[in-house]
Amino acid sequence: xxxxxxxxxxxxxxxxxxxxxxxxxxxxxxxxxxxxxxxxxxxxxxxxxxxxxxxxxxxxxxxxxxxxxxxxxxxxxxxxxxxxxxxxxxxxxxxxxxxxxxxxxxxxxxxxxxxxxxxxxxxxxxxxxxxxxxxxxxxxxxxxxxxxxxx
Numbered sequence: 001x002x003x004x005x006x007x008x009x010x011x012x013x014x015x016x017x018x019x020x021x022x023x024x025x026x027x028x029x030x031x032x033x034x035x036x037x038x039x040x041x042x043x044x045x046x047x048x049x050x051x052x053x054x055x056x057x058x059x060x061x062x063x064x065x066x067x068x069x070x071x072x073x074x075x076x077x078x079x080x081x082x083x084x085x086x087x088x089x090x091x092x093x094x095x096x097x098x099x100x101x102x103x104x105x106x107x108x109x110x111x112x113x114x115x116x117x118x119x120x121x122x123x124x125x126x127x128x129x130x131x132x133x134x135x136x137x138x139x140x141x142x143x144x145x146x147x148x149x150x151x
Contacts, residue, residue, distance in 0.1 A: 046072070049100045053131065053147035061085055066145060068107075070098055076107055094119050105131055123147065 054067040061084055068078040076098045082090040096109020096119065104122050111117035121136025123145075133145040 046100055048125075048129075049098070049105060052150050054150050055145060055147045057144050057146070059144075062089075064145075066147070068147060074098060076109065078107075078109070100125075104134070 049070045050072050052067060052069050054065075056066070057064045063083045065081045065083070066078065068076055070076050074097050076094075076096060078094045080090070080092045080094065081088065093112040094109045095112060096107060098105060098107045100106075103125055105125065106122050107119065109119045111119070119137055121138055122134045123131035124134045125131055129149070131147040133143055138145070
């Protein structure tokens with residue numbers, strides 16, 4: 001299982017290490033001239049969110065890995081991966097928009113392979129500076145998601 005986690009980490013570093021470049025097709029908005037003054041969504045709370053957040057969760061023989069990259073232009077890219085033992089059962093990419101009000105991080109997006117499949121979830125920021133899944137469209141096994149900032 002450690003090897004699987006390591007391969008996920010290496011992949012996330014490669015994918016999430018390119019903060020201002022569209023990674024999956026042409027659907028991500030690229031704005032190289034972005035500045036806090038030019039974006040009304042940016043506020044004092046948003047600086048905390050920008051970067052890479054990751055987590056994992058084990059339930060029985062299943063392990064869920066997830067990583068989110070929150071960009072300063074209000075867009076995100078995420079990867080959700082489900083393993084059963086050493087076998088990859090599910091591997092999905094999501095992209096869309098995020099907002100943060102100081103306590104609740106709301107993300108809305110679509111599946112890269114199937115744009116009709118949408119994602120609308122809320123995370124709550126706690127005193128330990130982690131995000132905990134609060135509500136949304138994720139299936140029950142994902143309800144225990146907890147994100148830690150890594151970059």
